[in-house]
Amino acid sequence: xxxxxxxxxxxxxxxxxxxxxxxxxxxxxxxxARNLAGYPFMTKATSEDRVQxxxxxxxxxxxxxxxxxxxxxxxxxxxxxxxxxxxxxVLVERHLISRQHARGKLTTxxxxxxxxxxxxxxxxxxxxxxxxxxEDQLRIQVIRSGLALSQLLEQIDRIDDALEQxxxxxxxxxxxxxxxxPTNIGTGIRFSVMLHLPALKLTGEIERVxxxxxxxxxxxxxxxxxxxxxxxxxxxxxxxxxxGKSEHVLVHELEREIVxxxxxxxxxxxxxxxxxxxAATDDRTNRALGVLRTARLLGVEESMQLLSHVRLxxxxxxxxxxxxxxxxxxxxxxxxxHLQCSATRELSQQERRIERAKLVRKSLGGT
Amino acid sequence: xxxxxxxxxxxxxxxxxxxxxxxxxxxxxxxxxxxxxSEPSSNLPINELISKYMVSPGVHAGEASEAREAPAxxxxxxxxxxxREFRQSGLLGCPxxxxxxxxxxxxxxxxxxxxxxCHVGKTPRRALDSGRxxxxxxRLLGDTRERAERLGAxxxxxxxxxxxxxxxxxxxxxxxxxxxxxxxxGDVGGNAGDGEQA
Ligand SMILES: [Zn+2]
Ligand SMILES: [Zn+2]
Numbered sequence: 001x002x003x004x005x006x007x008x009x010x011x012x013x014x015x016x017x018x019x020x021x022x023x024x025x026x027x028x029x030x031x032x033a034r035n036l037a038g039y040p041f042m043t044k045a046t047s048e049d050r051v052q053x054x055x056x057x058x059x060x061x062x063x064x065x066x067x068x069x070x071x072x073x074x075x076x077x078x079x080x081x082x083x084x085x086x087x088x089x090v091l092v093e094r095h096l097i098s099r100q101h102a103r104g105k106l107t108t109x110x111x112x113x114x115x116x117x118x119x120x121x122x123x124x125x126x127x128x129x130x131x132x133x134x135e136d137q138l139r140i141q142v143i144r145s146g147l148a149l150s151q152l153l154e155q156i157d158r159i160d161d162a163l164e165q166x167x168x169x170x171x172x173x174x175x176x177x178x179x180x181x182p183t184n185i186g187t188g189i190r191f192s193v194m195l196h197l198p199a200l201k202l203t204g205e206i207e208r209v210x211x212x213x214x215x216x217x218x219x220x221x222x223x224x225x226x227x228x229x230x231x232x233x234x235x236x237x238x239x240x241x242x243x244g245k246s247e248h249v250l251v252h253e254l255e256r257e258i259v260x261x262x263x264x265x266x267x268x269x270x271x272x273x274x275x276x277x278x279a280a281t282d283d284r285t286n287r288a289l290g291v292l293r294t295a296r297l298l299g300v301e302e303s304m305q306l307l308s309h310v311r312l313x314x315x316x317x318x319x320x321x322x323x324x325x326x327x328x329x330x331x332x333x334x335x336x337x338h339l340q341c342s343a344t345r346e347l348s349q350q351e352r353r354i355e356r357a358k359l360v361r362k363s364l365g366g367t
Numbered sequence: 368x369x370x371x372x373x374x375x376x377x378x379x380x381x382x383x384x385x386x387x388x389x390x391x392x393x394x395x396x397x398x399x400x401x402x403x404x405s406e407p408s409s410n411l412p413i414n415e416l417i418s419k420y421m422v423s424p425g426v427h428a429g430e431a432s433e434a435r436e437a438p439a440x441x442x443x444x445x446x447x448x449x450x451r452e453f454r455q456s457g458l459l460g461c462p463x464x465x466x467x468x469x470x471x472x473x474x475x476x477x478x479x480x481x482x483x484x485c486h487v488g489k490t491p492r493r494a495l496d497s498g499r500x501x502x503x504x505x506r507l508l509g510d511t512r513e514r515a516e517r518l519g520a521x522x523x524x525x526x527x528x529x530x531x532x533x534x535x536x537x538x539x540x541x542x543x544x545x546x547x548x549x550x551x552x553g554d555v556g557g558n559a560g561d562g563e564q565a
Contacts, residue, residue, distance in 0.1 A: 035462065038462075039461070041458065041459060041461055043460050044461055135458070164493050165493055169491045172466070172486075173486075174469075174484075174485045175465050176486030177486075181457055182457075183416075183480075186480065186483065186486045187486070187488040242483075243476065243479075243480035243486060244480055244481075244482065244485065244486070244487055247488050248542070249539055249540065249543065252536055
């Protein structure tokens with residue numbers, strides 16, 4: 001396989017900034033977990049089991065049925081145990097594999113051998129990715145820009161059927177699709193929506209929204225996952241339970257009941273900023289752009305925070321000459337591995353900050 | 368301030384975490400923060416659930432032997448996963464584990480899924496289509512009792528939705544019940560073999 005980092009400057013469909021409610025919703029994602037009947041889960045799998053499972057799954061993934069169902073022009077297979085750490089980190093930053101899959105150890109750090117394991121990626125859109133031999137044998141993911149859970153469910157359902165044409169899934173009458181962790185059984189499906197909520201953060205209402213969402217048994221996480229602060233004011237909202245509610249009901253709850261309310265709150269907060277705190281908001285967003293256009297050293301978090309305010313300014317019509325899509329893409333390009341990839345040699349921490357500032361200045365027309 | 372993890376680089380990432388009501392501060396360098404962010408914390412909830420809701424096999428075994436009942440199984444005959452190992456990792460060893468430990472896992476699973484006790488939703492399509500024999504369908508979807516339970520759970524959700532005047536959701540649940548009921552009615556092999564490849 002060629003270096004995934006080369007020729008990856010476009011891609012990342014989920015940053016396109018298109019689709020329903022894309023002023024607030026960055027992207028929607030659906031992911032299902034599946035395991036094969038007759039094989040132990042990864043916890044108890046021998047190397048031989050892992051080889052067999054990977055073989056079976058890869059054959060199905062590289063079939064015409066899968067390609068058709070996924071809508072991809074081509075499907076790229078990556079043997080993860082074969083690529084170096086930086087390349088794996090690039091895949092993590094592009095939300096194509098989990099951190100766990102990059103690291104190759106089970107959650108506990110124990111369990112079976114950590115190879116072989118791989119991922120299939122639908123190109124060029126990167127909308128579809130299938131991890132093989134992660135915590136579960138199959139983790140199928142589809143991503144789209146904007147609020148699009150119904151479409152995602154339809155698509156992931158087709159992909160799942162295409163794979164099942166040649167695979168026997170482990171299924172239990174009472175517990176549904178069986179997964180290594182009992183928190184994923186049933187439908188095995190997780191929907192998540194990544195929201196950009198800078199105005200709720202600025203008006204201080206974000207905590208209330210988070211609590212309300214958690215009361216409705218949704219998980220609210222930051223860009224880097226659980227326990228992390230929301231970098232760049234990006235929040236992921238997802239269902240926590242997978243047993244006892246059908247896929248359709250879950251989509252309905254998230255897409256028609258809960259997420260629209262959060263979108264309304266954010267839009268309301270944005271209007272409030274424009275109407276009641278216009279000067280301060282104008283100042284903040286213009287300053288953010290000014291710093292990004294002139295800074296000589298930039299860390300990831302600082303860049304993300306400033307980009308968030310610039311994105312807000314663009315959406316509020318306070319900043320001209322900056323495209324929303326460019327800002328979205330910068331949110332990815334400033335991440336550690338992406339930045340390192342654009343360099344020709346290993347960079348020190350200080351050098352990374354210099355390079356990051358250079359990249360951002362160039363992209364935003366700075367000096 | 369130096370990074371509290373490696374003690375070598377300047378700490379540039381300062382994080383405040385509130386966990387279980389206590390405030391924790393972290394001061395890390397960029398490199399260590401990246402590593403820390405990649406540590407999974409997702410297994411924490413399951414571990415908490417296990418300690419709270421899973422019946423300890425030791426306690427159970429004692430009572431059971433006095434009552435001369437079969438003691439709760441502590442090891443899966445198929446993959447050798449033990450209850451003890453599961454309590455540590457939160458992960459089971461194979462599909463058979465779910466049947467072997469079903470009684471012990473029940474309360475934990477219901478808790479983890481906010482009261483959800485049995486599966487509602489998609490079933491493996493090809494397996495269902497090709498499973499013309501009643502036995503196969505039962506193996507997949509459970510016996511009459513389990514399927515009736517599932518319909519009951521849906522009916523309850525439907526009543527709730529109607530009471531809360533969530534009509535769109537109620538309509539969805541009705542569709543779902545129709546799907547489950549149509550499978551129950553034995554109309555299973557109906558579209559087997561045709562149409563799927565078209
Ligand atoms: Zn450090
Ligand atoms: Zn087992």
